[in-house]
Amino acid sequence: MRYGIKLSKKQSPKTNEELKRMSSIPYASAVGSIQYAVQCTRPDVAYALSVTSRYQACAGEAHWGTVKILKFLITTKDMFLIYDGGELILEGYSDASFQSDDDDAKSQSDFVFKLNGGVVA
Known part of the structure; x- marks a missing residue:
């Protein structure tokens, strides 16, 4: 998660189109994958997980954008x-x-x- 990003429930979907679009995005699954990584091998992203997991029930486009933590995990998988x-x-x-x-x-x-x-x- 980039420094300075502020997430809130105000960024949740408001229209039916936004709700429909977000219902097809696996936000909760992505957060679950990050949680597994944090518990097993990657405590360095624990704070980002705690912020993103707050919005599983009302995730919007801004919230989905912050789950790029997975990309970070993939690009740093060979570091130890x-x-x-x-x-x-x-x-x-x-x-x-x-x-x-x-x-x-x-x-x-x-x-x-x-x-x-x-x-x-």
Whole structure:
């Protein structure tokens, strides 16, 4: 997901034509595929997943455009972490934002764990 993109329910389909078009787009399936990747091997796109998954019930064209995360996953599939034989250093961070969801005024919090500088959870 590109920096600065703001999604909201206001971008949901409003006309019957828009609803019909979006009903043929596999938005929920794409989000599910991203979730599988995040759980198994790609925690680096977890934030983008959390944003895009909010709109599964009312996805519009703008929401579908952000699911290009799949393209990113495909183009970076051959990248991986390599650890040397030295001591393993585990770091953990957490963060929270107050009312970051403009639609529902919900706050968000999350965490990240890094092993020798590479994200692992």
